Amino acid sequence: MRILYFSNEDVPASHAGAVHTWEVARGLARRGHDVTLVAAGAPGLAAYEKREGISIFRRRSRLAGVKCNLRAGPLLARLWPRRWDVVMERYLTLNGLGYLLAAAKGLPYYLEVNGPHVEEITYRWNLTGTYRAKILEWWVDRQFARADGACAPNVNIVRPVARGRARKIIWGVNEEQFASTLADTRRAKSFREKFAGQGRFVVLFVGSFRPWQGARELPAIIVRTVKVRPEAIFWVVGDGEERADVEAEVERLGVADAVHFLGWRRHSELPYVMAAADAGVAPFNDAYYPPLQEFGFFWAPTKVLECLASGLPVVTSRYEVLSDMVEEGRSGYLVPAGDAGAFAERLAALAEGARRQDMSSYAEATVKKRFGWRRHCEVLEGYLLEAVERRKRLAGRAKIF
Numbered sequence: 001m002r003i004l005y006f007s008n009e010d011v012p013a014s015h016a017g018a019v020h021t022w023e024v025a026r027g028l029a030r031r032g033h034d035v036t037l038v039a040a041g042a043p044g045l046a047a048y049e050k051r052e053g054i055s056i057f058r059r060r061s062r063l064a065g066v067k068c069n070l071r072a073g074p075l076l077a078r079l080w081p082r083r084w085d086v087v088m089e090r091y092l093t094l095n096g097l098g099y100l101l102a103a104a105k106g107l108p109y110y111l112e113v114n115g116p117h118v119e120e121i122t123y124r125w126n127l128t129g130t131y132r133a134k135i136l137e138w139w140v141d142r143q144f145a146r147a148d149g150a151c152a153p154n155v156n157i158v159r160p161v162a163r164g165r166a167r168k169i170i171w172g173v174n175e176e177q178f179a180s181t182l183a184d185t186r187r188a189k190s191f192r193e194k195f196a197g198q199g200r201f202v203v204l205f206v207g208s209f210r211p212w213q214g215a216r217e218l219p220a221i222i223v224r225t226v227k228v229r230p231e232a233i234f235w236v237v238g239d240g241e242e243r244a245d246v247e248a249e250v251e252r253l254g255v256a257d258a259v260h261f262l263g264w265r266r267h268s269e270l271p272y273v274m275a276a277a278d279a280g281v282a283p284f285n286d287a288y289y290p291p292l293q294e295f296g297f298f299w300a301p302t303k304v305l306e307c308l309a310s311g312l313p314v315v316t317s318r319y320e321v322l323s324d325m326v327e328e329g330r331s332g333y334l335v336p337a338g339d340a341g342a343f344a345e346r347l348a349a350l351a352e353g354a355r356r357q358d359m360s361s362y363a364e365a366t367v368k369k370r371f372g373w374r375r376h377c378e379v380l381e382g383y384l385l386e387a388v389e390r391r392k393r394l395a396g397r398a399k400i401f
Contacts (some may be wrong), residue, residue, distance in 0.1 A: 001085040001384065002034045006098035007112075008067040011056065014267030016302050017114075020171055021090065025114075027172075027377030029053045036082075038075065040067070046367030063181040068094035071287040076101055086110060091143070091150075093118045093136055095179065099143040101207070108391035110384055111144065111162070114171075115298055119324035120291050128345035130198050148387035151380065153300035153321045163392075167383055170324055173305035175372035180311030182275035195260045199342065201232045201351040204277035204312065206270070212292060214283030214317075217340055219249040221283060224344030226258045229351045234267050234279060239264045270306065279350045280307035280314040284322065285337045297321050307333070308367040313359040315346045326369070331363035 005028075007021040021039065029035045029052060041047065041058040057079075059072035069092075079101060086108040089098035102109035118133075127133040144150070144162035150157055151169040158166040162233045182188050191389050196202050203225070207213040218236065226230050236246075236259060244262070250259050264323045265273060276385075282304050286292035292299075297319030304325055307314050313333035316322050326332040333349075335342035369375070 001084060001388070002036075003028055003384070004038070004079065004082075004087045004098065004101070006038045006087070006095065008040050008069045008092055008095055010038065010045065010058075010059050011039045013042070018088075019174075019302060023172060023174060023373040024377060024380065025054050026052055027127045027335070027373045028381065030374075031377055031381055033381070036079075036174070038069070038072065040069075040077075040384070052304065063094065064103045066094055066270060067092050067232045069097045070094065072097060073199070075271045080105070086388050088112065088384065089143075090114070091117060091140075093121055093140055096139065096143050099112065099146055103146055105275040106212055106391075106395065108148045108384075109146050110387045111147045111150040111158075113150050113158050113166075116157040116291055116295050119294070123291055149383055150392045151383055152298070153324075154296055156295045156300040169376070169379060169383075170321070170371055171300045171302060171305070172371050172373040172376035173302065173309045173367060173372065175309060175368040177197060177307050178274065178309035179276055180360060182271055182310070185272065185275070188272040188276040191272060195235060196233055196276075198285035199231060201229060202277040203232060203234045203347055204237065204280050205234065206237045206274075206280075206307070207282070207301075208238050209246060211242065212240040212285055213240075214285055215240070215246050215280075216288075217283040217285060217338065217343070218246055218281075219253055219255070220340035221281065221343045221347070222250065222255050222258060223253050224340055225347045228344070230294050230349045232258060232347070232351060234259045234281075235262055235273070237262045237265050237270075237273060252260035265299055271310065274307055274312060277307075277310075277312055277361070278356060279347060280304070280312040280316075280332075281343065281347060282307075282314055282316040283340075283343055284317045284319065286319070287338060292377060300325065305367055305371050308363040309372075311360040311364040313356060313363055315343055315350070325367070327362075327366070331359060331366055345380075 009018040009021045011018050011022045025035050025037045038057050041060045061069045061071045087098045087102040088110045091111045091113045118136050122133045144159035147162045150158050150166045155166040209215040300321050317337035318334040328334050333346040373380040
């Protein structure tokens with residue numbers, strides 16, 4: 001297939017959206033498809049390049065600081081004459097350039113949906129009930145109504161007009177990049193020696209310091225864990241708005257010696273950091289974010305999959321999507337969100353070497369088989385072909401009448 005993929009991410013980059021976009025584009029290209037990617041422009045990135053067989057067009061696509069690929073509209077003059085079999089677009093409220101092209105040329109149109117974005121910005125910008133919210137909802141409903149299919153970790157986040165054509169899919173992990181065997185590399189060994197030393201049980205948290213990511217829960221989890229497992233030490237990777245508060249709370253509780261705040265790390269460094277750790281913790285909490293409560297937990301955090309692929313059993317919150325990723329008692333544990341005691345209890349159990357080793361082997365093998373990007377793109381390819389067939393049927397009906 002000739003696939004035109006619109007994503008408002010500055011590819012290549014190390015944040016989750018950019019990693020997702022590049023892995024999908026590369027995975028589809030490796031399956032023999034001709035992929036053209038329309039991505040966001042960024043300093044140091046060429047307006048056009050060919051990389052691993054993928055044609056990449058980059059254009060500035062922010063409007064008042066908000067991602068809006070409609071700003072790249074002039075690029076349509078270059079894309080219009082070309083033949084495409086399907087247009088795929090990463091859904092955002094102020095995107096829609098792919099929708100306009102597909103609608104104008106009568107092409108199959110497919111949406112990747114990572115969140116109920118229009119409802120999220122309505123909540124964040126306090127637009128509920130306003131005419132601006134209604135305009136935004138009208139615009140995204142046009143995109144979803146035109147879509148021949150959509151995929152999402154939780155189909156509830158797909159707009160009702162297209163929900164019947166939506167398929168559930170969990171995002172993926174680079175099964176070649178993340179592996180437990182990296183623990184034997186000099187890079188991983190030196191990292192562990194520097195930040196843990198011998199005989200320590202290393203628990204890894206990776207994420208942004210936002211309330212719903214579980215940053216607020218960490219200090220209480222750390223206190224309870226080290227109380228029963230004094231050998232435990234926590235590596236906290238990431239940065240964000242609440243980092244200073246979390247650090248202050250850790251200091252106040254007297255467990256600063258059991259925590260290393262490692263800050264932001266390049267995505268290329270994470271495989272070695274993860275391989276050097278023993279277990280992962282991801283205490284997501286929807287209580288801090290109303291859209292998660294309204295639609296159900298809809299994120300499929302790549303960092304959880306990367307921990308599992310690195311052989312780290314993960315203790316995380318008991319939500320539907322996370323339950324798809326972590327198998328209770330086999331690749332990790334699922335506990336009630338916000339229950340620091342339950343998190344600590346399960347982490348303490350993982351400090352037992354024999355149990356952890358069994359779960360580590362299972363986690364790594366299973367997640368790569370089920371959620372590797374290779375498998376993801378194989379499934380996605382099938383969904384795209386379904387969208388193409390749907391558009392053909394609709395075109396055939398139009399000719400009859």
